[in-house]
Amino acid sequence: MFTWLGKQGGGRERVGGADLVQTVTGGLRDLYLRKLLPLEEHYRFHEFHSPALEEADFENKPMVLLVGQYSTGKTTFIRYLLEQDFPGMRIGPEPTTDSFIAVMYGDTEGSVPGNALVVDPKKPFRKLSRFGNAFLNRFMCSQLPNQVLKSISIIDSPGILSGEKQRISRGYDFCQVLQWFAERVDRIILLFDAHKLDISDEFSEAIKSFRGQDDKIRVVLNKADQVDTQQLMRVYGALMWSLGKVIDTPEVLRVYIGSFWAHPLRNTENRRLFEAEAQDLFKDIQSLPQKAAVRKLNDLIKRARLAKVHAYIISYLKKEMPSVFGKENKKKELISRLPEIYIQLQREYHISAGDFPEVKKMQELLENCDFTKFHSLKPKLIETVDNMLANKIASLMNLIRQEESNMPTEMVHGGAFDGTMAGPFGHGYGEGAKEGADEDEWVVAKDKPAYDEIFYTLSPINGKISGISAKKEMVTSKLPNSVLGKIWKLADCDGDGMLDDEEFALAKHLIKIKLDGYELPGTLPSHLVPPSHRKPFQTAE
Numbered sequence: 001m002f003t004w005l006g007k008q009g010g011g012r013e014r015v016g017g018a019d020l021v022q023t024v025t026g027g028l029r030d031l032y033l034r035k036l037l038p039l040e041e042h043y044r045f046h047e048f049h050s051p052a053l054e055e056a057d058f059e060n061k062p063m064v065l066l067v068g069q070y071s072t073g074k075t076t077f078i079r080y081l082l083e084q085d086f087p088g089m090r091i092g093p094e095p096t097t098d099s100f101i102a103v104m105y106g107d108t109e110g111s112v113p114g115n116a117l118v119v120d121p122k123k124p125f126r127k128l129s130r131f132g133n134a135f136l137n138r139f140m141c142s143q144l145p146n147q148v149l150k151s152i153s154i155i156d157s158p159g160i161l162s163g164e165k166q167r168i169s170r171g172y173d174f175c176q177v178l179q180w181f182a183e184r185v186d187r188i189i190l191l192f193d194a195h196k197l198d199i200s201d202e203f204s205e206a207i208k209s210f211r212g213q214d215d216k217i218r219v220v221l222n223k224a225d226q227v228d229t230q231q232l233m234r235v236y237g238a239l240m241w242s243l244g245k246v247i248d249t250p251e252v253l254r255v256y257i258g259s260f261w262a263h264p265l266r267n268t269e270n271r272r273l274f275e276a277e278a279q280d281l282f283k284d285i286q287s288l289p290q291k292a293a294v295r296k297l298n299d300l301i302k303r304a305r306l307a308k309v310h311a312y313i314i315s316y317l318k319k320e321m322p323s324v325f326g327k328e329n330k331k332k333e334l335i336s337r338l339p340e341i342y343i344q345l346q347r348e349y350h351i352s353a354g355d356f357p358e359v360k361k362m363q364e365l366l367e368n369c370d371f372t373k374f375h376s377l378k379p380k381l382i383e384t385v386d387n388m389l390a391n392k393i394a395s396l397m398n399l400i401r402q403e404e405s406n407m408p409t410e411m412v413h414g415g416a417f418d419g420t421m422a423g424p425f426g427h428g429y430g431e432g433a434k435e436g437a438d439e440d441e442w443v444v445a446k447d448k449p450a451y452d453e454i455f456y457t458l459s460p461i462n463g464k465i466s467g468i469s470a471k472k473e474m475v476t477s478k479l480p481n482s483v484l485g486k487i488w489k490l491a492d493c494d495g496d497g498m499l500d501d502e503e504f505a506l507a508k509h510l511i512k513i514k515l516d517g518y519e520l521p522g523t524l525p526s527h528l529v530p531p532s533h534r535k536p537f538q539t540a541e
Contacts, residue, residue, distance in 0.1 A: 024293040027396050028300055029058045035388040036304050039381045043311045043374075048365050049357065050183055050303070051127035057184065058296065060124040061105075062288040063153045065181050068191030069203055070159025073222045077191065077260045078103060078154050081285075083415045087111040087142040099138040100177065101156040106143025114139030124184060131180075134171030147414020151289045155181055160203045174202070175209040182213045186288045186295050190219045194227050194235050197242055204246045211248070211358070212302065218254055218284065219243065224274065225259040225266045232257070232270065256281040262416075286412040293400050301393060304385050305355050312345050313362070315377035331371050335363050432518025433510075437527045444502075444509045444528070451505040464498040470507065477511045483520070487511060490524045493533040502530035 032053055039045070046052055066074040075091050088101050088111055102117075102125070112120075114136035118129040128139065138158070157178070158170075182188055188210060199207070210217060221239060224232055236257065243253060258274040258281075259265060265274070288295075317334055321327060334341070342356050411417075436443025444451075458469040467488070474484050491499060491507035499507060506528065514520055526534075 024297075024396065024400060025058045027399075028296055029055065031388055031392055031396075032058075032300060035384050035392070036300070036307060039311055039385055040307050042378065042381060043307075043314045045307050045310050048310060048362070049306060050180075051130070053303075054121075054124070054126060056122060056124040056126070060184075061151065061153050062186040062292045062295070063155055063181075063184065064187045064189060064285065064288070065155045065157065065178075065185040066189050066191060067157050067178065067206060068160065069193070069196060069200065070161065072159070072191040072193040072196065073260060074159070074191050075156055077189075077220070077222070078156055080260050080262055081154070081416050082144075082146050082148055083262070084144070084146060086144050086146075088140055089142070098158050099140055100135075100158065100181075102139075102141045103149065103154040103156060104141055104143055105146065105149035105153070107145055109144040112141040112143065117141050128177070128180065131172050131177055135177060138170075138172075148412060148417065150414070151412040152186075152285070155185065157181075160200065160206055175205050178206050179209040182210045182216070183299065185216065186292060187218060187285065188213060188216045190217060192219065192221050192239060194221060194223045194232070197235065197238050199242050199246060207246045214247070214251075215298075217247075218256065218281070220260065220281070221255055221257045222260055224257045224270070225268075228267055229269055282417055286417060289412065294397075297393065297396060297400070301389065304389055306357065308382060308385055309345075309351060309355050310357070311377065311382060312349055312351070313341070313356075314374045316341060316345060317366075317371050318374035318376050321371045321374075327372060331366075334371070335366050338363055338366075432513050432516070433521040433525060433528065437525065439527070442527075442531055444505050444530075447509065447512075448502075448505045451508045452501055454508070455501050455504045460501075464496075464500050465504065467497055470499050470504065474507065474511065477515060479511065479514060483514060484511075486520055487514070490520070493524070493530060500532075502532055506530055 037052060040052065066077060068074050075089055079085065079089065079091070082103075086101075086103050087109060088099070102123075114128075115133070117123055117139065118126050118136060120126070123141065125139075125141075128135070158174075190207070219239075221236065224235075227235060236255070239255065240252070247253065256277045257270075258277045260278070265271060320330065320334055322330055339359050342353070342359065345351060346353055346356075454473060455465065458465045458473060460469075470488070471484075474487070477484070479487075487507055487510045490510060491503050493503055493506075509528070510520060521528075
């Protein structure tokens with residue numbers, strides 16, 4: 001059993017961000033090596049599903065995998081995030097990127113070829129050597145000193161072919177390579193061009209290879225500035241329809257719409273939408289370092305569940321084999337009956353159907369196996385993994401939650417991410433409740449004459465209107481009572497249950513903000529406080 005923290009004597013020692021990563025990483029690695037790896041090796045899990053995990057698999061930074069047809073802007077997207085070129089980068093309308101490129105941090109700029117990369121124990125790519133020279137000659141690591149890459153690594157993939165081009169053989173199993181990466185990355189981004197929504201056979205197979213990794217997938221509809229609003233609605237609908245045919249999940253995938261490159265927008269009528277979508281995508285990517293420990297924990301749980309199911313399948317096949325005669329015929333019968341065996345094991349061990357590997361793939365792999373060399377079921381190995389899932393994993397999850405709440409949020413910085421954080425070009429700057437934040441004059445003043453006309457029709461007494469009178473006017477906005485209640489609380493600065501002319505003007509301004517599609521502030525910003533209420537309001541705070 002490993003020690004969560006170095007402090008002795010029963011006390012718990014507080015750990016910082018780096019210490020937490022090391023603690024969790026060490027815990028995950030120890031769990032895998034001592035609890036799960038023996039089960040995998042005993043039932044030959046690595047021959048059927050995924051190679052054994054190594055040190056680098058636990059230590060590596062969060063990775064983002066970009067996948068899409070050629071000329072959808074994958075490499076340009078990386079260039080947009082980094083705000084600089086990287087070794088091996090090629091951009092063009094034709095299929096330019098013909099290699100997998102791992103873009104990672106390095107003190108000096110340079111590239112490492114695939115054959116050298118897979119023997120580096122510090123990189124999480126050693127197990128890619130099984131795909132042979134045809135793949136390794138099309139794999140490289142691009143290193144450069146970029147702030148963004150201190151937090152995440154990005155995997156650029158070859159453009160997926162369409163039409164006649166997809167008949168060209170790559171010389172290696174493209175989908176198997178994608179599946180290998182999908183099991184290890186933190187985010188999978190599928191890029192689509194607004195003008196090329198067709199999903200080719202190769203792209204469809206690529207997406208299907210991500211089975212079981214649906215929670216990692218995000219979709220980017222790129223180059224959306226090249227169509228107008230009406231066309232964009234049709235394109236979005238067509239994209240969702242196409243995705244629904246190849247991604248087998250009841251949930252709707254998150255689609256980010258925009259134009260992800262550092263060039264002027266060709267069509268600016270959807271500029272506000274593109275900015276909001278880019279901000280949401282940046283937030284999703286920026287959160288990856290903070291969620292990395294949870295992602296690795298989640299992937300280990302999925303691996304453990306699959307390893308258990310694999311053990312049940314292999315041990316069942318072993319049990320059904322005859323001891324002397326008819327072995328080959330029995331093997332063929334068992335392979336053909338594999339779907340029925342799945343159902344039987346589901347009922348016997350109370351396992352979800354979603355935990356079982358794909359039937360056709362399993363049948364193909366079993367064709368070349370000698371069932372007599374399989375091992376019988378060892379309950380102790382299963383119990384060890386069950387104990388890991390029930391107790392050890394839960395303890396580690398609690399540690400992650402407790403320490404995450406006590407340490408600052410770790411975010412991705414640098415490149416395009418810094419351009420959206422602060423200053424007048426930050427998302428939402430000068431809009432909604434933030435309008436007028438850097439102006440001397442009260443922003444509501446420009447519309448106050450019109451609000452005053454309404455105010456004096458409500459028969460104010462001693463310069464104020466009652467809540468009932470204000471309600472009659474505010475409900476004409478048709479906003480829900482819950483929203484109007486919040487607006488009332490923000491506008492009633494002195495809390496006397498009545499509104500003077502400035503407070504009423506503020507309430508109307510907040511209603512306008514909400515009707516324009518912006519969110520209301522949690523507390524009233526100082527620049528929105530009515531001039532006659534500013535001094536006592538600030539004193540009260």
